[in-house]
Amino acid sequence: MNDFFQKLGELFTTPAYVESLWHGFLLTMQISFFAIIIGLIIGTIVALIDTAKPNKWLIVPKFISRVYTTVIRGTPMALQLFIMFFAIFAIRGFPQIITAILAFGLNSGAYTAEVIRSGIQSVDKGQTEAGLALGLSQYTIFKRIVAPQAIKNIIPALGNEIITVIKETAIVSMVGMYDLNQAAKDIGSGQNMSSYLVPMFVAALFYLAVVYFITFIIKRIEKGLRKSDLRS
Amino acid sequence: MISVHNLKKEFGKNKVLKGIDFELEEGERVVILGPSGSGKSTFLRCINRMEEPTSGKISFNGTEITDKNIGKMRQEIGMVFQHFNLINNLTVMENLILAPVILKIMDQPAAEKRARELLKHIDLSNKENAYPASLSGGQKQRVAIIRAMMLSPKILLFDEPTSALDPESIGDVLSLIRELANNGMTIMIVTHEMNFAKEIATRIVFIDQGKIIEEGKPSEFFAHPKTPRVKEFLDKVL
Ligand SMILES: Nc1ncnc2c1ncn2[C@@H]1O[C@H](COP(=O)(O)OP(=O)(O)OP(=O)(O)O)[C@@H](O)[C@H]1O
Ligand SMILES: [Mg+2]
Numbered sequence: 001m002n003d004f005f006q007k008l009g010e011l012f013t014t015p016a017y018v019e020s021l022w023h024g025f026l027l028t029m030q031i032s033f034f035a036i037i038i039g040l041i042i043g044t045i046v047a048l049i050d051t052a053k054p055n056k057w058l059i060v061p062k063f064i065s066r067v068y069t070t071v072i073r074g075t076p077m078a079l080q081l082f083i084m085f086f087a088i089f090a091i092r093g094f095p096q097i098i099t100a101i102l103a104f105g106l107n108s109g110a111y112t113a114e115v116i117r118s119g120i121q122s123v124d125k126g127q128t129e130a131g132l133a134l135g136l137s138q139y140t141i142f143k144r145i146v147a148p149q150a151i152k153n154i155i156p157a158l159g160n161e162i163i164t165v166i167k168e169t170a171i172v173s174m175v176g177m178y179d180l181n182q183a184a185k186d187i188g189s190g191q192n193m194s195s196y197l198v199p200m201f202v203a204a205l206f207y208l209a210v211v212y213f214i215t216f217i218i219k220r221i222e223k224g225l226r227k228s229d230l231r232s
Numbered sequence: 233m234i235s236v237h238n239l240k241k242e243f244g245k246n247k248v249l250k251g252i253d254f255e256l257e258e259g260e261r262v263v264i265l266g267p268s269g270s271g272k273s274t275f276l277r278c279i280n281r282m283e284e285p286t287s288g289k290i291s292f293n294g295t296e297i298t299d300k301n302i303g304k305m306r307q308e309i310g311m312v313f314q315h316f317n318l319i320n321n322l323t324v325m326e327n328l329i330l331a332p333v334i335l336k337i338m339d340q341p342a343a344e345k346r347a348r349e350l351l352k353h354i355d356l357s358n359k360e361n362a363y364p365a366s367l368s369g370g371q372k373q374r375v376a377i378i379r380a381m382m383l384s385p386k387i388l389l390f391d392e393p394t395s396a397l398d399p400e401s402i403g404d405v406l407s408l409i410r411e412l413a414n415n416g417m418t419i420m421i422v423t424h425e426m427n428f429a430k431e432i433a434t435r436i437v438f439i440d441q442g443k444i445i446e447e448g449k450p451s452e453f454f455a456h457p458k459t460p461r462v463k464e465f466l467d468k469v470l
Contacts, residue, residue, distance in 0.1 A: 124317075126316075130313070130317035131319070132282060133282065133306060133313075133317075134306065134330070135303050135304070135331060135383065136303075136330075140334055144319075144322075145322075
């Protein structure tokens with residue numbers, strides 16, 4: 001135990017270690033942030049295509065989005081990452097971070113699409129019918145009635161997806177990127193502290209802090225969105 | 233006002249409406265009766281195109297109702313649902329003014345003024361800023377009815393407006409419909425409230441297995457049913 005605290009002290013008083021952790025943390029956050037944004041964009045588009053009323057213009061898009069979500073959700077993230085790194089973007093000098101962002105963004109898009117699709121579909125059909133019966137257009141109904149109600153269902157699940165992405169980016173260490181996970185491993189290795197427990201413990205705390213922060217934000221947003229459920 | 237010619241509706245292989253011919257004149261109050269699953273709701277929903285007819289023709293004042301003009305038509309043909317369908321994310325006031333303002337039938341102050349008059353009329357002025365979740369079933373349905381009235385429709389369609397209500401609220405909702413009727417509103421209503429049907433109807437239409445098998449004045453219909461099927465039905469429900 002003494003050893004643990006001594007090592008902890010060593011880690012935080014060695015500028016090189018602190019800097020490594022900080023750089024790793026920043027890379028993790030950068031990949032996560034942009035991947036989540038891309039995931040949101042792709043996910044929204046795919047969900048809208050999926051839930052739109054079928055017509056002849058949508059046959060191909062609907063098919064593509066079905067294939068996309070099936071393939072992404074049916075294969076391991078690590079494999080998708082390898083394919084992006086060693087096959088699709090196996091270009092010398094191509095920035096690794098962009099490859100990683102695209103890999104995680106594409107992956108997250110499929111899950112986000114499911115989250116948004118089920119959020120939209122969980123809105124009672126009667127709500128749409130009321131809008132139709134009042135002579136409103138499909139667009140108005142979506143904007144004023146369906147979307148605001150869907151968002152309430154979507155936010156909590158979206159929070160989970162965001163957290164999942166942040167944690168999953170840890171596998172970029174497998175393709176040699178220096179993220180938070182890799183930083184911990186590096187600091188713990190033989191030529192440095194030659195003890196993995198403490199740096200990995202600290203990395204875990206970093207991940208936990210971020211996850212906790214996001215959970216907190218999501219809870220706040222949920223609370224704000226619940227006002228129409230309350231009796232007033 | 234409404235003219236239905238050889239209306240058919242199929243859901244896949246399920247033939248629900250098998251050729252309905254029907255005329256509705258201004259000021260009429262038609263009560264649609266029939267056993268469960270006979271196609272009453274489907275018939276009503278075809279009229280404002282909540283369901284797309286498989287074949288046949290439906291016209292409003294001589295103009296055929298199509299996908300192109302349905303938006304305008306729905307402003308003339310209001311609908312009230314069994315489950316009220318107030319918009320959950322909007323307050324009572326917002327529910328009332330949403331369509332008239334967006335459709336530019338009234339500007340917002342005029343719509344709010346009209347909404348307040350109607351709310352006062354149904355004794356729910358104090359619920360103006362409440363969300364639907366905080367209203368009782370009867371209150372929701374009365375708001376839903378005045379929401380339909382906000383567009384000053386020429387016809388109101390009611391699909392079992394009291395079936396989801398507790399006995400106490402049923403009376404309130406029926407009173408409101410009765411009042412609309414007394415003011416000359418043209419009404420088509422599906423209901424299981426036989427006494428109300430007798431009282432309010434100018435004509436009863438009986439649907440069985442997707443066809444109108446009997447229709448007539450309520451006095452005639454209830455006292456001297458012509459077909460065995462209607463006799464059997466009335467024996468059960470009266
Ligand atoms: N959207 C739909 N998709 C498939 N089948 C449907 C749909 N709507 C109605 N049906 C079928 O059409 C038939 C008639 O239904 P409808 O709701 O019109 O009956 P109803 O006379 O209103 O019955 P109830 O008194 O129970 O309300 C039923 O067999 C029902 O299963
Ligand atoms: Mg019905």
